[in-house]
Amino acid sequence: MSVTTSQAAITNKPDERVRRISPWRGLFNRPEFGSIAGTVLVFALFGIFAGDSGMFNLDGVMSWAQVAAYLGIIAVGACVLMIAGEFDLSIGSMIGFAGMMVAVPAMFLGWPVWASVLFAFAGCMALGWLNGYLVVRTRLPSFIVTLAFMFILRGLTLVLSTHFSNSTIVSGVGDKLGADPVVHTLFQGSTFHHLFAWLARAGLVGKLPNGEPVVNGIPKVLLWWLAMAGGAGFMLSRTRFGNWVFIVGGDNNTAKNAGIPVNRVKISLFVFTAFCACLFGVLQVADVGSAAADRGLQKEFEAIIAAVIGGTLLTGGYGSVLGACFGALIFGVVQVGISFTSIDSDWYRVFLGAMLLLAVLFNHYIRSYAGRSHAGRSHAGTAK
Amino acid sequence: MTNGDSHDYILQLEGISKFFGTVISLQDVTLRLRRGEVHCLLGDNGAGKSTLIKTLAGVHRPDRGRYLIEGQEVNFKSPREALDRGIATVYQDLALVPLMSVARNFFAGREPMRKLFGVIPVMDMKYAEDVSVRKLAEMGIHVRSPQQPVGTMSGGERQCLAIARAIHFGARVLILDEPTAALGVKQSCNVLKLIHTARERGISVIFITHNVHHAYPIGDSFTVLNRGKSMGTFLKSGISEGEVLEMMSGSAEIQGLIDELEGRATA
Ligand SMILES: Nc1ncnc2c1ncn2[C@@H]1O[C@H](COP(=O)(O)OP(=O)(O)OP(=O)(O)O)[C@@H](O)[C@H]1O
Ligand SMILES: [Mg+2]
Numbered sequence: 001m002s003v004t005t006s007q008a009a010i011t012n013k014p015d016e017r018v019r020r021i022s023p024w025r026g027l028f029n030r031p032e033f034g035s036i037a038g039t040v041l042v043f044a045l046f047g048i049f050a051g052d053s054g055m056f057n058l059d060g061v062m063s064w065a066q067v068a069a070y071l072g073i074i075a076v077g078a079c080v081l082m083i084a085g086e087f088d089l090s091i092g093s094m095i096g097f098a099g100m101m102v103a104v105p106a107m108f109l110g111w112p113v114w115a116s117v118l119f120a121f122a123g124c125m126a127l128g129w130l131n132g133y134l135v136v137r138t139r140l141p142s143f144i145v146t147l148a149f150m151f152i153l154r155g156l157t158l159v160l161s162t163h164f165s166n167s168t169i170v171s172g173v174g175d176k177l178g179a180d181p182v183v184h185t186l187f188q189g190s191t192f193h194h195l196f197a198w199l200a201r202a203g204l205v206g207k208l209p210n211g212e213p214v215v216n217g218i219p220k221v222l223l224w225w226l227a228m229a230g231g232a233g234f235m236l237s238r239t240r241f242g243n244w245v246f247i248v249g250g251d252n253n254t255a256k257n258a259g260i261p262v263n264r265v266k267i268s269l270f271v272f273t274a275f276c277a278c279l280f281g282v283l284q285v286a287d288v289g290s291a292a293a294d295r296g297l298q299k300e301f302e303a304i305i306a307a308v309i310g311g312t313l314l315t316g317g318y319g320s321v322l323g324a325c326f327g328a329l330i331f332g333v334v335q336v337g338i339s340f341t342s343i344d345s346d347w348y349r350v351f352l353g354a355m356l357l358l359a360v361l362f363n364h365y366i367r368s369y370a371g372r373s374h375a376g377r378s379h380a381g382t383a384k
Numbered sequence: 385m386t387n388g389d390s391h392d393y394i395l396q397l398e399g400i401s402k403f404f405g406t407v408i409s410l411q412d413v414t415l416r417l418r419r420g421e422v423h424c425l426l427g428d429n430g431a432g433k434s435t436l437i438k439t440l441a442g443v444h445r446p447d448r449g450r451y452l453i454e455g456q457e458v459n460f461k462s463p464r465e466a467l468d469r470g471i472a473t474v475y476q477d478l479a480l481v482p483l484m485s486v487a488r489n490f491f492a493g494r495e496p497m498r499k500l501f502g503v504i505p506v507m508d509m510k511y512a513e514d515v516s517v518r519k520l521a522e523m524g525i526h527v528r529s530p531q532q533p534v535g536t537m538s539g540g541e542r543q544c545l546a547i548a549r550a551i552h553f554g555a556r557v558l559i560l561d562e563p564t565a566a567l568g569v570k571q572s573c574n575v576l577k578l579i580h581t582a583r584e585r586g587i588s589v590i591f592i593t594h595n596v597h598h599a600y601p602i603g604d605s606f607t608v609l610n611r612g613k614s615m616g617t618f619l620k621s622g623i624s625e626g627e628v629l630e631m632m633s634g635s636a637e638i639q640g641l642i643d644e645l646e647g648r649a650t651a
Pocket of ligand 2: 433434435476561
C-alpha cells in the first residue's frame with residue numbers, strides 16, 4: 001500500500017492515548033467487574049457478621065452454593081438472551097410448567113419417568129421457540145410477548161395441577177424419579193459420595209455422630225450450573241455463534257448488513273433460555289420430590305437481576321456469563337447468609353434491590369464511558 | 385446496449401425498482417460498472433443512492449429488474465453471498481458495533497475459524513487481531529489494542545476501519561457509501577488515494593459522495609440519481625466538473641441562492 005505517507009498527525013496519537021488509559025480503567029471495563037466487587041463485599045459483610053455462625057462451614061457453603069446454582073442456571077440463559085437484546089419474562093412460569101410436565105404424565109398418565117422428563121424438555125424448548133418466533137415475526141418487544149407467556153404458563157400450570165390432583169401440588173414425584181436410574185443419575189441428589197466419605201475418614205470433612213460426613217456429596221445442581229456456565233461462556237467468547245450474539249444485540253442493523261441470520265440467532269437463544277428454565281424445574285422436582293403450581297415464582301426477575309448485577313446491559317450487546325454467575329452467587333450468599341445472622345431475613349429483598357440499583361448505575365457509567373472518552377479526546381484535540 | 389458488451393461489465397443493474405411500502409425508492413434504474421473503473425454515484429439526499437448500493441450488496445432484493453455479475457444473473461438472499469462473490473460494502477452507517485472490539489468488528493459475520501483440539505470450531509482471535517491491526521496500520525490508524533472497543537475510536541478512525549475491512553474482504557468490487565462524509569481533509573485525501581490504489585490493483589469501485597471535488601478527480605464515470613430515477617451515466621471525457629455539479633444540485637438553484645444572498649448583502 002502506498003497510503004502510509006502524510007500520517008504525522010495520526011501516528012502521534014497512540015502515545016497520547018496509551019497514557020490516558022490506566023490499568024484500573026481496563027479492569028473497570030470488564031463486564032463482570034461490578035459483580036466480582038459485589039461478591040467480595042458480600043463475603044466481607046457476612047464474614048464479619050456471620051463468620052462464626054457456621055455459614056462458611058462445608059454444610060453452610062453447600063446450602064448457599066445450591067441456592068446460587070439454581071439461580072445461576074437460569075441466570076446464564078437470561079444473560080445470553082439479554083446480550084442478544086431480548087428478555088424472557090416467562091422463565092419463572094416455565095419452571096413451574098416444566099415441573100407439571102414431568103409430574104402429570106408420570107403420576108397420572110402412566111408414562112415412564114424418562115419419557116415425561118424428555119417430554120418436559122421438548123415441550124419447554126418448543127415454547128421457547130414459540131416465544132422467539134413471535135418476537136422476531138411480530139417485532140413486538142420481547143418484554144410484552146414473554147409477559148403474556150408468563151401469565152399463560154402460570155395459569156396452565158395451575159389448571160393442570162388442580163385438574164389432575166385437585167390441589168396446587170403434585171407430590172410423590174421424587175420417589176418415582178429416583179426409581180429411574182438415568183433420571184436419578186442426571187438430576188437427583190448429589191454425587192462424589194466416595195470422595196466425601198474418604199475426606200471424612202481423613203478428617204478433612206466433619207462427621208456426624210453416626211460417622212457419615214456432614215456433606216455427603218456435591219449437589220448435582222451445582223455441577224449442572226458449572227456445565228451450563230462453562231458451555232455458555234465458551235460459546236459466547238470463543239465461537240462464531242457467540243460473536244453473532246454480541247453483534248445481534250449490539251446493533252440489529254449491522255448484524256443484518258453483515259449477513260448474520262438475526263432471527264435464527266434470537267430464536268435459538270429463546271430455546272436455550274427455555275432449556276435452562278426446564279432444567280431448573282426438573283432438578284427442583286427431583287430434589288423437593290413434588291411439583292407445585294407456584295414453583296419458580298418471580299424467578300425471571302431474579303435471573304435478570306443476576307445478569308444485570310453481572311454487568312449485562314439491559315439494552316443488549318454487552319455482558320458476561322461469568323458476571324451473571326457472580327450475580328447469582330451474591331443472591332445465594334445473601335439469601336441464605338441472612339438466616340445465619342441476627343438480621344431479620346425480610347431485609348433480603350431490600351438488600352438485593354439496592355444491589356440492583358447500584359449495578360444499573362454502574363453499568364450506565366460503563367456504557368457512557370465509550371462515548372465520553374471519545375468526546376474527551378476530541379476535546380483535548382481542540383484545546384492544543 | 386447489446387449483449388456483447390456485457391463482458392466489459394463486472395456488475396450490472398438493469399431496470400431495477402425497489403419499493404418500501406408506498407415509497408418508491410428506486411424506479412427503473414440501470415447502473416453498469418466496468419471492470420477496474422471508479423464509478424461515482426451522485427444525487428441529493430433521499431435520491432436512492434444507499435438503497436441502490438444495498439441492493440448491490442445483497443441487503444435488499446430488487447422488486448423489479450435484473451442484477452448481473454459478469455453477465456450472469458444473480459439473486460442474493462444475504463449480504464454474505466455478495467461478499468462471497470467479492471462485493472464488499474462500506475455502509476453509510478458503517479455497520480460497526482460500538483461496544484465490540486476492533487478485531488471482532490473487523491471480522492463481523494466473516495469470522496476466521498480454527499479447530500480447538502482438532503475438533504471444536506472456534507474463532508481464531510489471534511489471526512483476527514493480527515490482521516485487523518495490520519490492515520488499520522496500512523491506512524495510518526494505529527489502534528491502542530485490537531481489543532479496544534470501537535466506541536472509543538473517533539468517527540474518522542471508525543470510517544477507516546470500515547473501509548479497511550471492506551478492502552480486506554472485497555477482492556473485486558468495493559462499494560463506498562459516503563466514505564468521506566465524516567473525514568478531515570487529510571483523511572479524505574487518504575480515502576481518495578485508497579480508491580486510486582484499489583483501482584490500480586484492478587478493483588472496481590462504486591463511490592457515493594455529495595462532494596464533487598472528491599468525485600470528479602477520481603471518477604471515471606458518473607451516474608446521477610434524482611428522486612429514485614437515473615438521470616444517466618456519463619464518462620469523464622464527456623462531461624466537465626461544472627456540468628456534474630449542475631446535475632447534482634441544479635446549479636441554477638445555487639446561482640439563485642447566491643444572487644439572493646448577495647442581493648441582501650448589498651441592500
Ligand atoms: N428501509 C426503508 N424503509 C422505508 N423507506 C426507505 C427505506 N430505505 C430507504 N427508504 C426511502 O427511500 C428513499 C431513498 O433513500 P436512500 O437512503 O437510498 O437515499 P440516499 O440517496 O442514500 O440519501 P442520502 O444522501 O441522504 O444518504 C428515501 O425516501 C427513504 O425514505
Ligand atoms: Mg445514503
